[in-house]
Structures are given as C-alpha cells and as structure tokens.
Amino acid sequence: MRRSVKTVVRRAASEALPSGLILLLLTILIAAPVFGQAAPVPSRTSSDISLNPELAMTGVTHKAPYLMFTGDNAEMKVLWQLTSTATCTIEWGLDTLYSLGNVQTSEYGSDHQHTYTITNLTPATKYYYRVSVDTNKFVESFRAAPPSDVDDAKFIVYGDTRSYPADHDQVAGAIVSSYVADSSFQSLIVSVGDLVNNGDLESDWDTQFFATGYPHIQEMLANMPYQTVMGNHEKSGVLFSKYFPYPFVGGRYWSFDYGPTHFVIVDQYTSYGPGSPQLAWIENDLFSTATRWKFMIMHEPGWSAGGHPNNVSVQTYLQPLCEEYGVAVLFAGHNHYYARAEVNGVQHVTTGGGGAPLTLPDTTYPNIVTATMALHYCKVEIDSDSLHVTALTPAGQVIDEFTIVIGNPIGTEPIPEVAWFGLLENHPNPFNPVTCLEFSLDESAPVSMRIYDISGKLVRTLVEGTMSFGRHSVLWNGDDGYGTPVASGIYVCRLEAQSKTAMRKIVLLR
Numbered sequence: 001m002r003r004s005v006k007t008v009v010r011r012a013a014s015e016a017l018p019s020g021l022i023l024l025l026l027t028i029l030i031a032a033p034v035f036g037q038a039a040p041v042p043s044r045t046s047s048d049i050s051l052n053p054e055l056a057m058t059g060v061t062h063k064a065p066y067l068m069f070t071g072d073n074a075e076m077k078v079l080w081q082l083t084s085t086a087t088c089t090i091e092w093g094l095d096t097l098y099s100l101g102n103v104q105t106s107e108y109g110s111d112h113q114h115t116y117t118i119t120n121l122t123p124a125t126k127y128y129y130r131v132s133v134d135t136n137k138f139v140e141s142f143r144a145a146p147p148s149d150v151d152d153a154k155f156i157v158y159g160d161t162r163s164y165p166a167d168h169d170q171v172a173g174a175i176v177s178s179y180v181a182d183s184s185f186q187s188l189i190v191s192v193g194d195l196v197n198n199g200d201l202e203s204d205w206d207t208q209f210f211a212t213g214y215p216h217i218q219e220m221l222a223n224m225p226y227q228t229v230m231g232n233h234e235k236s237g238v239l240f241s242k243y244f245p246y247p248f249v250g251g252r253y254w255s256f257d258y259g260p261t262h263f264v265i266v267d268q269y270t271s272y273g274p275g276s277p278q279l280a281w282i283e284n285d286l287f288s289t290a291t292r293w294k295f296m297i298m299h300e301p302g303w304s305a306g307g308h309p310n311n312v313s314v315q316t317y318l319q320p321l322c323e324e325y326g327v328a329v330l331f332a333g334h335n336h337y338y339a340r341a342e343v344n345g346v347q348h349v350t351t352g353g354g355g356a357p358l359t360l361p362d363t364t365y366p367n368i369v370t371a372t373m374a375l376h377y378c379k380v381e382i383d384s385d386s387l388h389v390t391a392l393t394p395a396g397q398v399i400d401e402f403t404i405v406i407g408n409p410i411g412t413e414p415i416p417e418v419a420w421f422g423l424l425e426n427h428p429n430p431f432n433p434v435t436c437l438e439f440s441l442d443e444s445a446p447v448s449m450r451i452y453d454i455s456g457k458l459v460r461t462l463v464e465g466t467m468s469f470g471r472h473s474v475l476w477n478g479d480d481g482y483g484t485p486v487a488s489g490i491y492v493c494r495l496e497a498q499s500k501t502a503m504r505k506i507v508l509l510r
Contacts, residue, residue: 063210066221071256073145082112092129123147140222146259151384153259158377159192159333160352168355173216174394192333193231193299200235231299262291266298286325301332303341305361305371337361339371372399423502430507438473
C-alpha cells in the first residue's frame with residue numbers, strides 16, 4: 001500500500017553551510033572533536049556485557065564470536081573462526097547459568113569456521129551465551145528480535161568501516177555506549193558495506209574488520225547482530241559471503257523484518273536494471289510486505305554530496321519503487337561523510353563515516369539538505385507512526401536529526417497521484433557521462449522530448465510517441481544519437497505534449 005511520508009523536523013549541525021572556504025572552515029571546526037578525542041569507553045559494571053580477552057591472547061581464535069540475524073525472531077546465529085581444528089562448546093540461557101542449552105560444535109568448510117543457530121527464542125528477550133574452546137571462554141549476550149506486532153523498535157545504521165580500524169573502534173565504542181546506556185539499543189546493526197579495503201584478501205579481514213586488537217569492535221559484533229550489504233571494496237564477494245552467509249534470495253540480496261520494520265538489502269553488484277531478477281524481486285518484496293516502516297539498504301547512493309557520483313540506476317529504477325511503496329529512508333555509504341538528501345518524500349542518507357578515510361562533502365549537490373565530514377553512526381528510533389533518526393559523532397555531537405511521520409497510516413486508502421505536467425530537474429546536473437531526465441504527464445498524449453544546444457540547434461530527440469499519464473524518466477548519455485559525444489556546455493531539454501511545453505537547462509561537463 002502506498003503511503004505518504006512527511007518530514008516534520010529538520011535540524012543539522014551543518015545545515016545551510018556555504019560552499020568554498022567557509023564550508024571547509026566550518027567543517028573542520030565541526031569535525032575537530034572527532035579527531036581530537038577518543039571514543040568514550042563504555043562503563044561495564046556487570047558481567048552481562050563482557051568481552052573476555054583470554055581467547056584472543058592465546059592465539060586459539062582467528063575471529064571472535066559475532067552475531068547475525070537470520071530474519072526469524074526466534075533465532076540468532078553465532079559465528080567464529082579458530083586458527084586450528086578444535087571442538088567448541090556453546091551454551092546459552094536467560095542468565096550466566098546457561099541452563100537453556102549447550103551444544104558441541106565442529107568446524108565446517110576448510111578454514112576452521114564454527115557456527116551455531118540458537119533457536120526457540122522468545123522475542124524481545126535478553127539471552128546470555130558462552131563459547132568455550134578448552135579453558136578459553138567468551139561470555140556475551142544478545143537481545144532476540146521483537147515480535148512482529150509491536151509498534152516500536154530501535155537500531156543502529158552506519159558503514160564504510162574499511163582501512164582505519166582504530167577509527168572504526170571509536171565508532172564501535174560509541175555504539176556500545178549507546179546500548180549500555182539504553183538496553184533497548186542492544187538490538188540490530190545495519191551496515192551499508194565496504195567493511196574492509198580489499199575484500200578478496202583474507203589479511204584485510206584479519207587486520208581490519210575482525211582485528212583482535214580493537215576491543216570495541218569485537219564487543220559490538222559479539223553483542224549485536226550485524227546485517228550488512230556488500231560494498232565495492234568487498235571485490236568479488238567470495239570472502240564477504242564466507243563470513244556473512246545470509247539467506248540470500250539471489251546474488252547477495254535479500255530482505256527481513258524486524259518488529260514493525262522491513263529491510264530490503266540491495267546487491268548493486270548483481271544486475272538490478274529493467275528485466276533483471278533482482279529488480280522484479282525488489283518490487284514484489286515491497287508490494288508483499290505489510291510492515292509499517294520500510295527501509296532500503298545499499299552501498300552506492302542515488303543522491304549524495306559529491307566524491308563518487310550519484311548512482312543513476314538508484315535514481316532511475318529504485319527511487320520510483322521507494323515512492324510507490326512508501327520506503328521512508330534509503331541508507332547508503334560509498335562517500336565517506338554524512339549527508340542527507342530529500343527526493344519526493346524519500347530520505348536518502350549517506351552514512352559512510354565508520355572508519356574509511358573521510359572526504360569533504362559538497363552541499364551544492366541536488367536535493368542535499370545537510371552534509372558533514374565526520375566519523376559518525378545513526379541511531380534510529382521508531383514509535384508507532386513516528387520515526388526519529390539522529391546522526392552522531394563518537395564524541396556524542398549531533399550532526400543531523402530528523403523525524404518522519406506516516407501521513408497515511410496502514411488501513412486507510414492510498415493517496416491518489418496528483419495529475420500534473422512538468423519536467424523535473426535532471427540528475428545529476430552537471431553530469432558526465434549520463435543524466436536522468438524525469439517528467440510527469442497529466443494525461444496520455446503524444447510526447448516529444450528533445451535536446452538543443454544554446455544556439456537552438458537540435459542535438460538529439462530522446463522521446464517521440466504517445467505516453468501514458470504519470471511519471472516517466474529517460475537517460476541521456478551526452479551523445480548526438482549517432483554515437484558521437486557532444487561537447488561540454490549548457491543544453492536545453494524541451495518537453496512537449498499536446499499544447500503544453502516545459503524546458504530545463506542541463507549542464508554537461510567532460
């Protein structure tokens with residue numbers, strides 16, 4: 001069911017910042033606490049959240065225990081890896097007596113990996129577990145996913161943790177502090193990918209994401225299930241799938257519910273263009289879910305603030321689905337800063353400040369509401385028809401905060417599409433090599449869309465024929481229709497339908 005989503009609060013540390021030197025100076029001032037302070041060290045006064053360092057020090061473990069959510073709120077998957085063949089024991093219970101069960105595990109595969117899925121959990125209940133190898137033990141805990149009929153949920157979103165594990169450890173320390181201070185945040189972590197610098201190298205997984213010398217990262221992974229998409233730095237995805245064996249539908253895409261939320265995990269390195277199995281699955285998945293809040297998770301953003309260019313496929317193929325099926329927020333990374341864009345009611349959040357080398361955002365990019373260069377993570381809080389997102393640095397500085405409310409709650413009729421004629425601003429603009437031109441028709445009619453240079457000479461006809469009422473889009477790759485690239489400069493797009501005309505200036509930069 002289609003629902004309108006309305007943003008009712010917007011506050012940002014960097015909102016309305018000018019470009020150029022003033023932007024740089026203000027960004028440095030904002031980011032200064034991030035680089036000048038260590039992450040707060042969580043206070044642990046009891047043994048229910050405790051990373052035992054003995055296993056790491058003995059050299060028996062290769063990767064300490066970490067959690068994955070299977071999508072079933074009565075299950076939690078625990079994974080770990082040893083340096084050699086050994087039999088392990090995993091125990092679990094409602095306290096550290098571990099009275100609910102214990103199982104001996106044997107390695108699987110060819111690299112001393114172990115896993116066990118704890119089942120028959122009571123939703124929203126806290127559990128304790130212990131992994132033992134000989135006399136070495138990990139003592140950890142997790143909270144089972146909430147029931148499907150609840151109205152509230154909390155979770156964490158961040159990403160791009162590659163390259164600098166010390167910076168990632170700062171962010172992880174702040175995440176741990178969040179659930180130590182508020183136990184309801186011991187819930188779920190959603191990552192937008194680029195976990196390591198070169199995902200085809202085992203050494204990068206060992207020294208970056210799973211490095212034993214960074215206790216906050218290990219504690220976070222051991223106490224909160226980690227749900228991540230694959231980024232471009234995961235390369236072929238072979239090792240990504242080895243360490244994160246989610247129940248993929250195809251490629252590395254899948255979806256899951258978490259209380260009142262539905263997450264669509266997009267694999268941007270498997271085709272999701274027209275006619276592809278993934279795009280058909282995404283639309284059917286969004287159509288089929290009855291959850292109140294929908295999120296789309298991917299690595300490369302459709303609208304962001306520079307660095308890597310905006311992803312045209314996201315703009316062209318996924319944005320219309322987000323609008324049609326009421327996706328509230330599309331979370332992505334790829335660019336190493338925080339940014340938020342708003343496009344036709346959909347919030348596009350770039351959260352790439354998890355440890356990768358930071359870059360300076362450009363707030364002049366289309367649809368950008370705010371952007372800040374800083375290490376950060378996002379706290380998401382849902383209370384019935386209201387969703388609140390807070391982006392924070394490890395030192396606790398709020399760099400953005402916004403609230404979304406459902407304007408048309410479940411159970412009411414969908415809001416009809418408004419009939420209008422017009423040509424939207426192309427995106428990206430300026431562009432190179434491809435831009436997307438979107439337009440709307442208030443009736444079915446013969447339509448033409450043509451590109452002219454500033455002297456009025458026809459460059460290319462993009463559309464010629466009868467089209468139906470509603471929203472449409474077309475791509476222009478900057479050539480004249482005969483495969484010859486046109487020169488950099490200003491061009492005019494002219495849309496005509498019946499007696500109506502709309503025009504837009506577009507800029508090509510080679």
